[in-house]
Amino acid sequence: MxxxxxxxxxxxxxxxxxxxxxxxxxxxxxxxxxxxxxxxxxxxxxxxxxxxxxxxxxxxxxxxxxxxxxxxxxxxxxxxxxxxxxxxxxxxxxxxxxxxxxxxxxxxxxxxxxxxxxxxxxxxxxxxxxxxxxxxxxxxxxxxxxxxxxxxxxxxxGLARRRARGRLAWMRVLLERRLLEQFESQPGLAERRAELEHAVEQGQITPESAVDELLSTS
CATH class of the missing domain: 3.40.50.300 (P-loop containing nucleotide triphosphate hydrolases)
Structure with missing residues (x-):
């Protein structure tokens, strides 16, 4: 380097x-x-x-x-x-x-x-x-x-096909990142997520239920 x-x-x-x-x-x-x-x-x-x-x-x-x-x-x-x-x-x-x-x-x-x-x-x-x-x-x-x-x-x-697949794959990667950023920017979500993460750690709620609750309140 x-x-x-x-x-x-x-x-x-x-x-x-x-x-x-x-x-x-x-x-x-x-x-x-x-x-x-x-x-x-x-x-x-x-x-x-x-x-x-x-x-x-x-x-x-x-x-x-x-x-x-x-x-x-x-x-x-x-x-x-x-x-x-x-x-x-x-x-x-x-x-x-x-x-x-x-x-x-x-x-x-x-x-x-x-x-x-x-x-x-x-x-x-x-x-x-x-x-x-x-x-x-x-x-x-x-x-x-x-x-x-x-x-x-x-x-x-093959190079042209790979670049085409790469553009599509990168679009999907960006979409996932942007959706997550948009979701996490909602008011009050960070606090509720922290509460649910603690509940999951303590075994008070399943990970699936925690995710369902987060999505239902968004």
């Missing part, structure tokens, strides 16, 4: 999460649109991790690259299945020094597991690579893989 920030041809725009789930903020797609209009032909979206909706990330980008860390407790079991099903490219980082063998083993494990975890993908399981951010090993190959993924999807019409 330090090298990228010093590059005169790059522009970095931080986006505070503000409690947003899903790995991207509510303004991410707007930022992508503005940057593309400004002439940036490559827009990299670094997520803050993933929350409850990996689809929010997937709907925002042309290629979803998932980074795993071998040797740091981030093996196959630590990578969420939803991410594996949506990933276009997987890269196991820290493939250097004493950790290089562990990274290669983790990549091999992912390659074996992916056909079983996402057997219905029309373009087959995503490629799995090893990289080292410290030494730069594998980074050029990773970028070539991402470029080739875009070329193939664009040639097949």
């Amino acid at each position: 330090a090298r990228l920030a010093a590059d005169e041809n790059s522009f970095i725009r931080p986006s505070p999460s503000a409690g947003t789930l899903g790995g991207v903020t509510s303004t991410t797609r707007d930022a992508i649109t503005v940057l593309e209009a400004a002439g940036y032909d490559v827009v990299l979206v670094e997520t803050m991790g993933v929350g409850q909706s990996e689809a929010a990330v997937h709907a925002s980008v042309d290629c979803l690259c998932v980074l795993a860390l071998a040797g740091a407790g981030d093996d196959l079991q630590a990578v969420k299945r939803g991410l594996l099903e949506l990933a276009d490219v997987l890269a196991v980082n820290k493939a250097d020094g004493d950790n290089e063998q562990a990274a290669r083993l983790a990549a091999a494990e992912l390659r074996r597991a992916l056909p079983l975890l996402a057997p219905t993908r029309e373009d087959g399981p995503p490629p799995v690579m090893t990289v080292s951010a410290a030494t730069g090993a594998g980074v050029d190959e990773l970028w070539d893989c991402i470029v080739e993924h875009r070329r193939l999807r664009e040639a097949s019409g």
